[in-house]
Amino acid sequence: MxxxxxxxxxxxxxxxxxxLVKPSGKPRDPASGCTGRxxxxxxxxxxxxxGTGHHIKALAEPVAREHRQEHLTAPPSR
Ligand SMILES: [Zn+2]
Ligand SMILES: [Zn+2]
Structure with missing residues (x-):
């Protein structure tokens, strides 16, 4: 897989x-039912x-990259 x-x-x-949200994270369309990110x-x-959530995307991306790297270097046993 x-x-x-x-x-x-x-x-x-x-x-x-x-x-769709504005750069501030607030919903772009108030009728969408979105409460904001x-x-x-x-x-x-x-x-x-x-791990836990990150308040900004720029903090989450390195964690995602690191985790991806962990899968590449140490593939889980089958
Ligand atoms: Zn939303
Ligand atoms: Zn994983």
């Missing part, structure tokens, strides 16, 4: 935010959430 690690924006209730979670297709 191919492992994917991605950075996923989340609302304050920890649900995924796929809405509060955290960015690093999600691994094998491990699920990696």
């Amino acid at each position: 191919r492992i994917t690690i991605s950075v996923e924006p989340r609302h304050s209730d920890n649900s995924r935010c796929g809405h 509060t955290t960015y979670a690093v999600v691994c297709s094998q491990h699920g959430d990696v």
Whole structure:
């Protein structure tokens, strides 16, 4: 199985935010039901959430990169 690690924006209730938001993280369309992005979670297709959420995307990206590297250097045993 191919492992994917991605950075996923989340609302304050920890649900995924796929809405369009302004650079401030506030919802672009008030009618979308979006409550605004509060955290960015690093999600691994094998491990699920990696660590805790990050308040800005720039902090989550290095964690995602590091985790991806861990999979490359130490493949999990079958
Ligand atoms: Zn949203
Ligand atoms: Zn993983």
